[in-house]
Amino acid sequence: MKAFEFIKPVTKFAKDHSNIILTVAGSAGVVATTLSAVKDTKKHALNIAYAEYDWSKRDTDDPLPKKERFVVAMKSYWPTIILGAATVTCFVANGVISEKKIAGLGTAYNVAVTSFNEYKKSVGKRLKETDISEMKKEESQTEAAEQTSDPVEKEQKIIRTGKGETLFKEPISGQMFYSSPEEVRDVINTLNADISQGEAQTLNDLLDGLGIQTSSLGDDFMWDVMETGNIAITFDSGVYMGREPYILLDHRNMPMYMAPAFR
Structure with a gap:
């Protein structure tokens, strides 16, 4: 060793x-x-x-x-x-x-x-459908709805993994989910144990372990014992919609992009 x-x-x-x-x-x-x-x-x-x-x-x-x-x-x-x-x-x-x-x-x-x-196409489509004044009106209505909306309606946009009630955000995929600090640490430790044994782990492996949606490009980004080392995540803080606090999974060691043709 x-x-x-x-x-x-x-x-x-x-x-x-x-x-x-x-x-x-x-x-x-x-x-x-x-x-x-x-x-x-x-x-x-x-x-x-x-x-x-x-x-x-x-x-x-x-x-x-x-x-x-x-x-x-x-x-x-x-x-x-x-x-x-x-x-x-x-x-x-x-x-x-x-x-x-x-x-x-x-x-x-x-x-x-x-x-x-x-992203540019989606923005362009929206600009064609409504003029600037209508967009400003819509934004004002959205802000007012957010200030008076029920918390249950907000939770519908967040993934419930059934493993805890602490709100988390995974910044690479942008997903928010409910879990527990212990569960998140267990997932990271399990993946790091495989990495230390020489087995590369992809971004999709992390997302799947956390119980959230994988990505079509998630298999092209990976952690490797030689190139990147273990997954290194610290717990940071943030506020969702200006009201609900959450824990941000701050990546200190980003995965390496590996094109499928060169794996």
């Missing part, structure tokens, strides 16, 4: 800075390959001279065959070949990792744009 605790931060650092590490390694590889090639060229000239001398001892006037020259070249340049292959591997791996990160960011951007466009 102690060895694992030591390896975990090292692995996380390597993943977070993989592009920089591979770029530095590739640049160093270019320099090392050049120096090795210069050194091996001198060695190759000497090896070829020895090979031609040995070949001249044979009863033939033919020059040293190309096959023999190739074998001598491979023996002379093998350090340069290995360094060159490692350098190319670093640059190729850097390109693949960069492509994955760009694809993930692009998908996240598309998700945000889609959500904004849906």
